[in-house]
Amino acid sequence: MTDVSVETRGTNTGANTNTEADTDATATVNAPPDLTAVGPLTELADDDLELLLLIRHFERKLLDLFGQGELNGTTHTCLGQEYVPVSLRPLLEDRDFVFSNHRGHGHYLSRFRDPAGLLAEIMGREGAVCSGVGGSQHILRDRYLSTGVQGQSLPVAVGAGLHQLRADPGALVCAFIGDGTWGEGAVYEALNMAQLWRVPLLVAVEHNGIAQSTPAVANMAGTIEGRAAAFGIRYQRVASLDVNAVRTGLAPLVHEVREQRSPLVVEFVTHRVGPHSKGDDTRTREQLAHAREHDWYRLYGAAFPEHFESWDGKVRAEVDEIARDVAGRPPAVWSGSCA
Amino acid sequence: MTDVSVETRGTNTGANTNTEADTDATATVNAPPDLTAVGPLTELADDDLELLLLIRHFERKLLDLFGQGELNGTTHTCLGQEYVPVSLRPLLEDRDFVFSNHRGHGHYLSRFRDPAGLLAEIMGREGAVCSGVGGSQHILRDRYLSTGVQGQSLPVAVGAGLHQLRADPGALVCAFIGDGTWGEGAVYEALNMAQLWRVPLLVAVEHNGIAQSTPAVANMAGTIEGRAAAFGIRYQRVASLDVNAVRTGLAPLVHEVREQRSPLVVEFVTHRVGPHSKGDDTRTREQLAHAREHDWYRLYGAAFPEHFESWDGKVRAEVDEIARDVAGRPPAVWSGSCA
Amino acid sequence: MRVAENLNQSLHSLLEAEPRAYVLGEDIADPYGGAFKVTKGLSDSYPGRVLTTPISESGIVGAGAGLALAGDVAIVEIMFGDFVALAFDQIVNFASKSVSMYGRRVPMPLVARCPMGGRRGYGATHSQSLQKHFIGAPGLSLYELSPFRDSYELLSEIVEREEPAMLFEDKVLYTSQMFTDGVVDDLLSFDRHPQAPDVARVFVDDPDRYDVVLIAAGGMAHRACEAVRDLLVEEEITALLLVPTRLYPFAAEPLLGTLGAADVICVAEEGTAGGTWGAEVAQQLHQRLWGTLRRPVRLVHSADSVIPSAAHLEERVLVSGDTIRQAVVEALRD
Amino acid sequence: MRVAENLNQSLHSLLEAEPRAYVLGEDIADPYGGAFKVTKGLSDSYPGRVLTTPISESGIVGAGAGLALAGDVAIVEIMFGDFVALAFDQIVNFASKSVSMYGRRVPMPLVARCPMGGRRGYGATHSQSLQKHFIGAPGLSLYELSPFRDSYELLSEIVEREEPAMLFEDKVLYTSQMFTDGVVDDLLSFDRHPQAPDVARVFVDDPDRYDVVLIAAGGMAHRACEAVRDLLVEEEITALLLVPTRLYPFAAEPLLGTLGAADVICVAEEGTAGGTWGAEVAQQLHQRLWGTLRRPVRLVHSADSVIPSAAHLEERVLVSGDTIRQAVVEALRD
Ligand SMILES: Cc1ncc(C[n+]2csc(CCOP(=O)(O)OP(=O)(O)O)c2C)c(N)n1
Ligand SMILES: Cc1ncc(C[n+]2csc(CCOP(=O)(O)OP(=O)(O)O)c2C)c(N)n1
Numbered sequence A, B: 001m002t003d004v005s006v007e008t009r010g011t012n013t014g015a016n017t018n019t020e021a022d023t024d025a026t027a028t029v030n031a032p033p034d035l036t037a038v039g040p041l042t043e044l045a046d047d048d049l050e051l052l053l054l055i056r057h058f059e060r061k062l063l064d065l066f067g068q069g070e071l072n073g074t075t076h077t078c079l080g081q082e083y084v085p086v087s088l089r090p091l092l093e094d095r096d097f098v099f100s101n102h103r104g105h106g107h108y109l110s111r112f113r114d115p116a117g118l119l120a121e122i123m124g125r126e127g128a129v130c131s132g133v134g135g136s137q138h139i140l141r142d143r144y145l146s147t148g149v150q151g152q153s154l155p156v157a158v159g160a161g162l163h164q165l166r167a168d169p170g171a172l173v174c175a176f177i178g179d180g181t182w183g184e185g186a187v188y189e190a191l192n193m194a195q196l197w198r199v200p201l202l203v204a205v206e207h208n209g210i211a212q213s214t215p216a217v218a219n220m221a222g223t224i225e226g227r228a229a230a231f232g233i234r235y236q237r238v239a240s241l242d243v244n245a246v247r248t249g250l251a252p253l254v255h256e257v258r259e260q261r262s263p264l265v266v267e268f269v270t271h272r273v274g275p276h277s278k279g280d281d282t283r284t285r286e287q288l289a290h291a292r293e294h295d296w297y298r299l300y301g302a303a304f305p306e307h308f309e310s311w312d313g314k315v316r317a318e319v320d321e322i323a324r325d326v327a328g329r330p331p332a333v334w335s336g337s338c339a
Numbered sequence C, D: 001m002r003v004a005e006n007l008n009q010s011l012h013s014l015l016e017a018e019p020r021a022y023v024l025g026e027d028i029a030d031p032y033g034g035a036f037k038v039t040k041g042l043s044d045s046y047p048g049r050v051l052t053t054p055i056s057e058s059g060i061v062g063a064g065a066g067l068a069l070a071g072d073v074a075i076v077e078i079m080f081g082d083f084v085a086l087a088f089d090q091i092v093n094f095a096s097k098s099v100s101m102y103g104r105r106v107p108m109p110l111v112a113r114c115p116m117g118g119r120r121g122y123g124a125t126h127s128q129s130l131q132k133h134f135i136g137a138p139g140l141s142l143y144e145l146s147p148f149r150d151s152y153e154l155l156s157e158i159v160e161r162e163e164p165a166m167l168f169e170d171k172v173l174y175t176s177q178m179f180t181d182g183v184v185d186d187l188l189s190f191d192r193h194p195q196a197p198d199v200a201r202v203f204v205d206d207p208d209r210y211d212v213v214l215i216a217a218g219g220m221a222h223r224a225c226e227a228v229r230d231l232l233v234e235e236e237i238t239a240l241l242l243v244p245t246r247l248y249p250f251a252a253e254p255l256l257g258t259l260g261a262a263d264v265i266c267v268a269e270e271g272t273a274g275g276t277w278g279a280e281v282a283q284q285l286h287q288r289l290w291g292t293l294r295r296p297v298r299l300v301h302s303a304d305s306v307i308p309s310a311a312h313l314e315e316r317v318l319v320s321g322d323t324i325r326q327a328v329v330e331a332l333r334d
């Protein structure tokens, strides 16, 4: 099974995200971290920090390249949300299926650490993970799949979960969706089936409060918690931005998804720091400031400046280098049907 | 506005559905009836009893005619569920839209008392309300519409409700759906929009515990109450089979739908006494017995035998007569396109 | 044996032979065994792999796609094929695309079984033949159940292709008999087309002597047989009937020899007017047989209309054996 | 004026002129004004009647149908037309059927606006031209936005018909200019077809002198113009281009005179192979012009393929001006 501790550099398990008012020492040590509060960040393992920064600089590079007219098509960066897949990373196993969505670069990079393959895909160059056919939104590799139609993947995830049940008990299916995607009926058809059939489905909801340009208040009546409850599905809210805390807190819940065939909805209260796609952000100055205040990048840099500095420039340079390399490659070759 | 009392023959307003253990007399008089318990039946107004019996004998006649090979196509009778639309009848106004479903004869007859038009429709004879084109499942008359695709009508009802909001404030839209229909994603898309836009939508759920052959436990994870709550939509459970109680209890809630632009889900815990359509009932003897125990027809006959007898034979004879009349008519004429 | 029984046995055989196979659908569990009883006995025999589902057409096709993607084989029953409209996105925009959208071939053995067709008085939302709307989605194949072809053979062919497919089943077929031993009736015989074994040939005496070729799939085959008989008996016109099981992509090539020799080619289907399967077939034939054809391929389809519930009105809209016969006679007059 | 602006103004005008009109769609509210800015300014000007919606394509088309049924006029924007697959049931099995399924005509002024087409690198689920899949649903009309026709006139025509309709809008059109005053460029002119005022005629000098007729709608018109130019300049072939705005039902009758005189008729569209709109047009023309046609109607469409994301791969799949030119040249050789 997943060994979480291997991946954890600091000794902090997130328990110190409790507020100072909490004076009961034993409780502080043993209690699971309070995932529902933002709390201070704890020191990251190098590996996690590096991955977070890889995603950050990858996404920034994409926006740069778009700005320079170097990229075709569209893209949706996960700026501000990088910590979600990074937190989940060691909780997921190779045999698990992951279904990602339009905002999937962080999901992909967390699973494969393959910036060159992804960038080549987006730029349509040699080495593209899907030969340049898929592009930013349509990626398949091993048991990882993303597609560009909101909600569509949830019923598919249920089917993949049915497969796991029989073919590989203990394996799960993780599907990422946004808050706005709860507008789609497919989501509910899937939740109903998942719970009826006790499919090991982990729905990771990245609730960034906005869908393209539409705030959640105009998109969603009620709450995600209520919607999970509607199907009798377990639910966990995660407001924490701390990778260690999130990971430690979710580990036992994810374990239950595997062992108890019990679907789980995890709602990450997260913040989209960048535009929806390329430059289309109509949020107010205040809204943008609020998002930026919750940016782990800024927060971590302030909390652990040395650690941060020791990696940030290095990873950025690596991404620059990768981008140069990929940009210099010949076009992707597609042997597929053009008949 | 709707005057409920006009339609009520007995002095009972349903308050005596309280159990005898309830000794607080004032509470008994003033408290709203307990809709969530089955309770004893109260005496019906003639008009209500006649309508209930009309629906009952209409449906029975259909099954007879099918048995005799006189009918084409399919039909879904509402045997056992007649009291639902009859209870709602005076709470709905002509200006309200009603969206019905495959099991809609009771809904139609409650609104129009037009057994001949409906039977002619089902038999494809002159006088058919939709010229024989629609058949049992596809009926449109004034602001009443039924169709045969489960769940499809809920988003449509939201649109009709948007219309009402601007064109005729205070008017509402009532949509009937079954428990199994909560499998359809369209239901959730509609509930979300209805609550976001504060549409005056009354969803009348006829939860008979079964969908065609599939029991609710195999169809539905969680509860209907939870699913309404998921969208912040008000919810009322109705287990009572007593027309007076149901009507009195729901009147203020329906009033709020009109006046407060507030969607409402009413779940009727009801019982399908007949087959799904023509003879396809694979329920166990116990399940069938349980349904029959909750049949208002039997219960009312036992509770108020004189009142019951004074109408039952008469209405049955009327329906027989209508069926004879309709069967003797020439085929329906359809001027519509056959191009 | 009735077509429904043959199909039921095929599903049993498939579940038996292929341990990765699943069957999903509404009300398919025993003792009910599906609205048309095609899945009878399956859930009792293969409990973990035969799942009765909520009323969620889009969801269950998606779940089938997930199974297929993960390495299983998924057969999904849409209770009435009309409701496959709800799964259009999952079929066209997920399952079919996944085969090639990721830059390499992804196996996706998913079959959506769609009972179609009218003449049962079910009315406009339960009587359609929606085949035509699914033509030309890259990666998606369309098949039609036939009384001339064992459905196990057909299902196996579909599943082996490992691509999303729809199997359309005319509901009126379920209660008809399978044709066997080359016999249709006292007048008509059938065999497999020598160049296209998935196409049945129905003929009077000699499969190589005919004036007219009819092409009709699935439940239309009976009406086409009726037309063949009536044309012979009443008009002295000899017709050959071809009954394909693969609608799309339609393989015209192996049939060109047969078709080129006909005075009239007539494609009959129950779908309503406009954008028909026949138009797709005709398009191919017009391109390939232009110099040879004496007249345009004649299309027979139902009227441009909803399908009424009342039998006498439904009849006015839908294709009958007589519609086909008349079309041929008219065409010959042109 | 750009086509997107023209369409935006038309929506303004429609909301102004028709107090029963509503516009619904995802992200259409100001200041965003829709993914392609076509709805800009609408929600500020008509707050109660312009609704930004949840991501619920099926739901919002259903809501539009409800408005239309209740007596309003509903325009629903599908952000990317690809997602109209999710609303197939509401469009085909509810809105379109309701017009006639109840035995009498029920007005249903509902327009689903569907931005379609590729050449923007959005990939397989955001680049399709799904027009063909909606052909032949009784009660449903299909239209195409055109740079040759004021969209207010077009929208008014659609709405006045009071029947469900889809308006397909090639996304690349949004940023192109409307053609006005009969001028396409220094070489080409246009007018309205005298027998079919909803069809634009693009011609070199004289609309009555041509060897070849191209038929192409919407965003394909530019590529067809390119083909007309290249055919003239490089092959000395004179082509006339017809740009219809009503795809289905396609009114062939008024165009027969024009078409009958052509050496080659070529229908071009961006949709992929199989069951194309062109096949539907060809079917009509083959029936009506059989004796006159020198060769079968030539169809030009994209490859039988998903639409790749990378520009150089996308180009291989989609129709270009050159594809059309080559098709015409080849056809003339046959
Ligand atoms: C079915 C469908 N409808 C609309 C879109 C267009 N679209 C892409 S992303 C998006 C917003 C999604 O919002 P959310 O689920 O909150 O995810 P986020 O972008 O915030 O990560 C929309 C409307 C789509 N891709 N698929
Ligand atoms: C979209 C769709 N799927 C399937 C059906 C077939 N069907 C008709 S009624 C029914 C069961 C409906 O169950 P429920 O909603 O509980 O209503 P009830 O029949 O119990 O009144 C089914 C599956 C349908 N009409 N529409």
Ligand SMILES: [Mg+2]
Pocket: A178, A179, A180, A206, A207, A208, A209, A210, A211, A212
């Ligand atoms: Mg969001």
Ligand SMILES: [Mg+2]
Pocket: B178, B179, B180, B206, B207, B208, B209, B210, B211, B212
């Ligand atoms: Mg039920």
